[in-house]
Amino acid sequence: MTRQDPIIVWFRQDLRLADHAALSAAVESGRPVIPVYILDDAAPGAWRMGGASRWWLHDSLKSLSRSLADLGSRLILRRGESAAVLDKLGHETGAAAVYASAAYEPWARASEARIDPKLFEGATLHSFDQIRTEQGLPYRVFTPFWRACLKAEPPARPLPSPRSIPAPAGWPASDKLESWRLTPAKPDWAGGLRETWEPGEAGAHARLARFLDTGRVGSYGEGRDFPAHEKTSRLSPHLHFGEISPRQVWHAVSALPGAGDGGRQFLREVGWREFSIHLLLHAPHMPEAPLKADFEAFPWCEDAAALTAWQRGLTGYPLVDAGMRELWATGWMHNRVRMVAASFLVKHLLIHWRHGEDWFWDTLVDADLASNAASWQWVAGSGADAAPYFRIFNPTMQAEKFDPDGTYIRRWVPELARLAAAHVHVPWTAPREVLAEAGILLGETYPRPIVDHAAARARALAAYERIKKAA
DNA sequence: TGAAATGTTGGGGCG
DNA sequence: ACGCCCCAACATTTC
Numbered sequence: 066m067t068r069q070d071p072i073i074v075w076f077r078q079d080l081r082l083a084d085h086a087a088l089s090a091a092v093e094s095g096r097p098v099i100p101v102y103i104l105d106d107a108a109p110g111a112w113r114m115g116g117a118s119r120w121w122l123h124d125s126l127k128s129l130s131r132s133l134a135d136l137g138s139r140l141i142l143r144r145g146e147s148a149a150v151l152d153k154l155g156h157e158t159g160a161a162a163v164y165a166s167a168a169y170e171p172w173a174r175a176s177e178a179r180i181d182p183k184l185f186e187g188a189t190l191h192s193f194d195q196i197r198t199e200q201g202l203p204y205r206v207f208t209p210f211w212r213a214c215l216k217a218e219p220p221a222r223p224l225p226s227p228r229s230i231p232a233p234a235g236w237p238a239s240d241k242l243e244s245w246r247l248t249p250a251k252p253d254w255a256g257g258l259r260e261t262w263e264p265g266e267a268g269a270h271a272r273l274a275r276f277l278d279t280g281r282v283g284s285y286g287e288g289r290d291f292p293a294h295e296k297t298s299r300l301s302p303h304l305h306f307g308e309i310s311p312r313q314v315w316h317a318v319s320a321l322p323g324a325g326d327g328g329r330q331f332l333r334e335v336g337w338r339e340f341s342i343h344l345l346l347h348a349p350h351m352p353e354a355p356l357k358a359d360f361e362a363f364p365w366c367e368d369a370a371a372l373t374a375w376q377r378g379l380t381g382y383p384l385v386d387a388g389m390r391e392l393w394a395t396g397w398m399h400n401r402v403r404m405v406a407a408s409f410l411v412k413h414l415l416i417h418w419r420h421g422e423d424w425f426w427d428t429l430v431d432a433d434l435a436s437n438a439a440s441w442q443w444v445a446g447s448g449a450d451a452a453p454y455f456r457i458f459n460p461t462m463q464a465e466k467f468d469p470d471g472t473y474i475r476r477w478v479p480e481l482a483r484l485a486a487a488h489v490h491v492p493w494t495a496p497r498e499v500l501a502e503a504g505i506l507l508g509e510t511y512p513r514p515i516v517d518h519a520a521a522r523a524r525a526l527a528a529y530e531r532i533k534k535a536a
Numbered sequence: 537t538g539a540a541a542t543g544t545t546g547g548g549g550c551g
Numbered sequence: 552a553c554g555c556c557c558c559a560a561c562a563t564t565t566c
Contacts, residue, residue, distance in 0.1 A: 443537095452537075455539095455566045457538070457539070458539085459538075462539075522539085529566090
């Protein structure tokens with residue numbers, strides 16, 4: 066090993082240059098740096114990246130690649146099993162070491178065990194094992210967890226982006242990004258995604274700046290529940306891909322004069338992301354199995370037709386359908402609507418939360434193993450600090466409360482657009498003339514409810530009784 | 537980070 | 552003036 070043996074910086078879910086401790090350390094070592102991203106679809110136990118995520122990844126890698134080029138560097142792309150690829154690349158380049166950001170997925174941690182990279186924190190506000198109860202145990206309830214986070218040392222100051230990155234004498238070969246075919250071709254379903262998002266580090270910071278500048282932070286507490294208005298930050302996909310770090314978000318919000326209560330509530334949502342990661346680290350089976358074991362015996366229904374209706378936004382409940390169509394069109398769904406739509410699948414249709422988890426994994430641009438699994442289990446009632454199973458959302462009441470004039474519903478369910486606010490949440494109760502006037506033929510242009518709310522509620526409670534007795 | 541059922545209270549209409 | 556009923560409004564408990 067000589068002074069000129071390069072360091073490989075292995076990018077994963079940290080597709081940024083600023084506040085990237087591994088990259089900064091590699092640059093500071095004075096050695097040449099070889100940035101690499103590996104598309105690893107074959108890792109044992111891995112959840113293969115979903116369609117929307119692959120679309121995002123393509124653009125984010127393109128952006129990272131350009132930013133590296135601006136600093137005199139390159140992004141080397143390789144495909145295959147991570148350990149084997151890094152091993153090979155190490156031999157090709159004579160690399161002295163691999164630097165990477167610590168990751169939290171079980172398969173990522175498993176591959177680390179074979180590669181033994183030098184790991185740097187940055188995916189979370191605090192290092193993974195720092196937050197523990199008095200007894201040294203992981204938290205199972207959010208509020209004390211978050212209280213402990215707030216009491217701990219404040220998150221480290223974000224690092225600046227390197228000003229230049231030393232290049233190796235010669236570059237190893239790289240795949241062409243296009244050859245990975247991450248973006249859809251036939252059919253091209255990504256139009257709505259392109260219109261909605263700007264993947265990459267610059268896009269992430271633009272989102273954050275927009276959130277802070279427009280004063281949305283201050284009114285976040287009141288505004289965040291109304292899906293018709295863009296009151297949330299929409300940073301989730303950027304955070305998932307690590308285009309911006311939670312520490313950067315934390316410090317930007319904390320430094321904002323007058324962020325006040327809204328700022329605290331917003332950071333609390335960032336806290337739920339931390340909590341999900343915390344849970345996954347201590348329960349690696351969380352994506353596949355209920356955290357509360359008695360839910361293993363829950364009498365789920367297999368109902369392919371109902372699942373398809375839910376996926377396509379054809380349940381007959383306008384708020385659920387609007388959310389599912391927003392998801393399909395843009396790769397994202399407002400959080401309030403996610404809770405209602407998820408609750409509908411699990412409680413009204415009695416379909417296993419894993420089917421919902423799979424669909425969200427494939428369609429969300431912010432699909433994240435920890436957040437997705439923890440949130441589905443939260444809704445289903447089988448998770449840590451979960452909503453009790455008997456807490457069943459009434460999709461109509463939720464719609465009337467959080468989309469009172471029906472703006473959100475009309476945006477995503479255009480066949481209901483001509484219904485007045487009095488009918489738009491309950492088209493099945495609208496008088497025949499009103500429906501005709503609005504150009505709606507129930508059961509033809511828009512479905513009748515696929516389940517009756519009161520009956521579905523009773524059925525869900527009865528199902529819950531069965532595991533409660535068994536336990 | 538609910539909703540429905542049930543219980544309580546108090547004002548007003550009315551015999 | 553009084554008691555009675557109705558019911559909206561709010562509170563509590565139950566799922």
